[in-house]
Amino acid sequence: xxxxxxxxxxxxxxxxxxxxxxxxxxxxxxxxxxxxxxxxxxxxxxxxxxxxxxxxxxxxxxxxxxxxxxxxxxxxxxxxxxxxxxxxxxxxxxxxxxxxxxxxxxxxxxxxxxxxxxxxxxxxxxx
Numbered sequence: 259x260x261x262x263x264x265x266x267x268x269x270x271x272x273x274x275x276x277x278x279x280x281x282x283x284x285x286x287x288x289x290x291x292x293x294x295x296x297x298x299x300x301x302x303x304x305x306x307x308x309x310x311x312x313x314x315x316x317x318x319x320x321x322x323x324x325x326x327x328x329x330x331x332x333x334x335x336x337x338x339x340x341x342x343x344x345x346x347x348x349x350x351x352x353x354x355x356x357x358x359x360x361x362x363x364x365x366x367x368x369x370x371x372x373x374x375x376x377x378x379x380x381x382x383x384x385x
Contacts, residue, residue: 264301265301265305265307265335265337265338266299266300266301268335268336268337269299269301269307269309269332269335269338270291270296270299272331272332272334272335273289273290273291273296273299273309273328273331273332274289274291274292275289275331276289276290276291276324276327276328276331277289277290277327278290278293278295278314278320278324279320279323279324279327280314280318280320281293286363286364286367288360288363288364289360290311290324290328291357291360292356292357292359292360292363293314293351293355293356293360294351294354294355294356294357294360295311295312295313295314295351295355296309296310296311297310297311297312297346297349298310301337301338304339305337305338305339305340306339306340306341306342307332307335307338307340307341307342308341308342308343308344309328309332309341309342309343309344310343310344310345310346311324311328311343311344311345311346312345312346312347312348312349312351312355313345313351314351315351316347321345325343325345328341328343329341329343
């Protein structure tokens with residue numbers, strides 16, 4: 259990477275390659291960045307990075323996978339000596355946190371689902 263790119267920018271770029279496990283299991287991979295889950299990134303002069311992430315649901319079962327993925331990917335960034343991942347339990351996730359790219363990916367996935375899923379008509383009242 260270019261020497262002109264700050265360590266924080268390099269870490270943020272690396273986080274674009276960390277995917278939410280649930281979105282992957284639904285074959286709709288979305289990065290933590292696109293989902294708007296990366297709350298903050300700091301990098302000290304000593305190469306210690308701290309990444310603060312929130313979750314899409316407070317009872318997320320994939321927390322260990324997400325934390326490990328963030329640690330591994332950020333640790334691979336040149337100049338990063340140590341990685342700490344913090345969970346933000348105060349930010350409730352909503353679509354407004356997503357990036358423009360993330361919203362576009364979600365809209366495309368939803369449109370694709372509507373085209374391919376066999377939906378039965380819902381009727382009301384007696385037959």
